[in-house]
Ligand code: FES
């Protein structure tokens with residue numbers, strides 16, 4: 001059982017023992033081979049367009065449940081250039097619509113957030129139900145030919161909520177059932193975090209001239225902290241030591257905090273927990289959940305359509321409502337300051353250099369070593385899905 005006041009990383013004894021063994025023997029989990037990724041994959045417009053199409057065909061996280069907590073709550077958000085209207089319906093289910101009027105394409109909602117039963121387009125007053133998006137009223141209807149209600153609802157995207165995350169498939173391709181898509185292992189890891197009973201306590205977005213995969217790589221990579229973050233994160237996390245768990249499309253990496261190394265070397269009996277072990281759960285293709293003792297750092301990285309070298313990083317910190325108080329909030333903000341420094345002063349500038357270099361010299365390949373297994377897993381999966389999509393096209 002988890003202690004009531006603590007959110008803890010669900011680290012199995014097996015993972016924690018494997019990590020301790022790695023620390024004692026100076027080893028780490030390894031992929032079978034290095035992976036070579038074409039540099040062009042970070043700059044090519046064709047590749048970027050194929051990735052956007054792929055992302056639209058997969059369940060991706062478009063909101064957290066607490067952002068539309070009550071029935072009727074909505075938010076508008078642009079994702080992959082698609083204006084979305086994300087609504088909590090009367091039955092409590094989340095629904096994602098295209099924020100586009102079926103008359104002549106106006107936005108049916110312009111506010112960022114609010115609570116409504118009906119959405120009315122401000123151009124000519126057509127209105128739509130929050131439940132199902134059905135067309136309700138059409139001013140001057142007699143001056144139109146017959147308007148079929150059945151085919152003039154808001155465009156609705158397959159939407160499912162799990163662990164407090166609102167997933168949508170932003171296309172009309174048949175969506176896999178979310179439980180199957182995530183799989184049991186991901187469910188098992190996420191359940192203890194109670195994200196469905198959590199709130200967003202910090203919400204930041206960053207648009208940067210960096211390909212989205214480089215941002216993902218930077219947060220997953222375990223061999224850089226001691227070089228890029230000396231005197232900061234590099235002193236807290238062991239570089240090049242990790243346990244990798246393959247969850248099909250998704251994966252998780254467990255890394256050791258430096259204090260675990262001292263314990264492991266002392267031959268003391270060590271049992272895992274967030275005090276000693278950090279983890280990054282990659283929800284394929286573009287979300288990550290980095291667990292800390294009292295909060296979860298939730299990252300989603302979106303490519304910017306038409307700009308292979310640009311992306312939007314959406315960072316939210318989630319805290320369980322049951323433990324949220326001012327003191328905790330202060331600690332979470334402290335943690336943000338540390339992350340912010342590492343990300344904005346060290347990680348992202350380095351990723352920007354990589355992007356510039358890829359644009360200057362889009363030839364050859366970048367190499368992901370055998371211990372960069374989690375990064376490689378993402379790139380391998382992406383390539384395999386893109387190959388599959390190309391075969392079907
Ligand atoms: S475009 Fe929405 S009512 Fe005309």
Ligand SMILES: [Fe+2]
Nearest residue numbers: 218228342347
């Ligand atoms: Fe970093």
